[in-house]
Amino acid sequence: MSKRHSAKHKLDRRMGENIWGRPKSPVNKREYGPGQHGQRRKGKMSDYGLQLRAKQKLKGYYGDVTEKQFKKAYEEASRMKGDTSQNLIGLLEQRLDMIVYRAKFAPTVWSARQLVSHGHVRVNGVKCNIASRRVRPGDIVSLGDKAKQMTLVMEAQSLAEREIPDYVAPDGNDKVTFTRVPTLDEVPYPVKMEPNLVVEFYSR
CATH class of the missing domain: 1.10.1050.10 (Ribosomal protein S4/S9, N-terminal domain)
Structure with a gap:
């Protein structure tokens, strides 16, 4: 990681x-840009x-x-x-790791992927460790019991720089429903x- x-x-x-x-x-x-020539004017x-x-x-x-x-x-x-x-x-946006990120269960996309691959995420009550899994409208994504107590998750939920978008409906702090596939202008x-x-x- x-x-x-x-x-x-x-x-x-x-x-x-x-x-x-x-x-x-x-x-x-x-x-x-980075590197020795990062400040040069670009063509x-x-x-x-x-x-x-x-x-x-x-x-x-x-x-x-x-x-x-x-x-x-x-x-x-x-x-x-x-x-x-x-x-x-x-x-x-339908990838499971992105729903976990949008739900503010993880502070970064990478940590969201790790949370999924380590088996801390449930889809409709069933454990899923495939980050690229497609979430369908109406699916419920929730955290496992261990994940609810993780510092990583609590840190993510306190982040002020991003909000949960309208197409991810929260139900408490550990469960969301993916309500619909968003359009480009809805994605934050x-x-x-x-x-x-x-x-x-x-x-x-």
Whole structure:
């Protein structure tokens, strides 16, 4: 977990944005990129560069899911009816680790994934340790008894920088219901996400 934990700050620096809205992000102090030449003025980025950057930012936000998983989500979104970029966001938001993060059961996406993989999360009362599992509207996601007493969980619930979105309905401190698949404008991203550029990247 330590490697991924440090990578989230690297991603913030590389993108020049506080992707998760965390108060400890290095971008809050230094908005320029990392490395010796980070402060140099950047030239105009190509269309491909913009598309790649949008993909890296969205993929990184969701805990740096693997390229295979991310592309699979895009391919499924493109087969669904309606707008592919909206479908992609909907599929990513339905991941179990994201519901755990949105419910404020964990302070970061990485810790939410760890909470799931260690068997501390229930879906409709049944233990599930697959972070990429798709949660359907109406499903109830809850914490196991051990998790309710964890410092990590209590820390997450006290975080002031983010709220539980409307499509995740809390029932006490340890249970939420996923009410519906959200649209792009409903998802509380701290920075602007451009899934339309991600769609352009993969459809090249």
